[in-house]
Amino acid sequence: MTPTMYGIRNCDTVRKARAWLDDHGIAHGFHDYRRDGVDRTTLLRWVDELGWEALLNRAGTTFRRLPEAERAELDRERATALMLAHPSAIRRPVLDLGERRLVGFRPELYAHALAGPSRA
Template sequence: MLVTIYGIPNCDTMKKARAWLDGHGVAYAFHDYRASGLEPETLDKWVERLGWEVLLNKASTSFRALPERDRQGIDAARAKALMIANPTMIKRPVLDFDGRLLVGFKPEIYAGAFPGA
């Protein structure tokens, strides 16, 4: 099974998710979208499957730093543009595996996704 975890290395939630994967012997590729960016096509697929509301992290420092007028009236196109321009606005981590996507980290959800790990 090919597992890819998307995020940034210094995020505490990312560290917890990667530690869980490492501790349970789940091999994965790490995609640092701050360093490598994120293909618009990948984000489009995520938005189609999950909805932009799930992916846009309105609690992020990057989002809160936007002027008030830019934080209002967000739709799918605007949300995607914001996330492509500044991937740190994407909730972390995004785990892509076996045709599934998980956003965020909760040990019990990872345990259910990787039974026997």
Template sequence: MTVTVYGIPNCDTVKKARAWLDLSGISYTFHDYKKAGADADKLRDWARVAGWEPLLNRAGTTFRKLPESEREGLNETRAITLMAAHPSAIRRPVVEHPGGLLVGFDAAAWGAALR
């Protein structure tokens, strides 16, 4: 099974998710947004699967610190542009796996999807 985890290595949720994968014996590739960035085409693909709103981390510091003009009146196109420019505004982690896409860490959902 090919699993790719997208996130930021120092994010607590990403750390929990990676530890869960390691304990579950699931191998994965890690895509570090800080080093490799976030691809707008990939974000568009994810938005088609999961919707753009679940991908956008409105509760995070990065999003809250953006000027109000960037945060207000978001639609899919503007949100994807924002997330590509500010990868820390993407909910973490995002996992691509053969059966689909997981957004955020939920051990039960991950167990059902990845085992």
């Protein structure tokens, strides 16, 4: 399976991650969730696997600009609804490797996850 990167095209971290993949000759797809959104099924799968706390970018401008009422008392359902309504509030990038996902970009994690034929 070809990995798919989810993120926002003009995000600096996404650019670094995409450049790392390109520099290492790793073909990948790209899904801009600001432009194309994220469907509920995909987001729920991510939340089940990674937890909403790992996916919600509380430090980002999108989240910080939301009214306090939307940011308060978050739980799985409220956070998922918020990320569906505001995909820019999803931490990025999310790299879908098929069998698992990586959130954020750390070169050493990408190297380990994408190493060798079995992608350990």
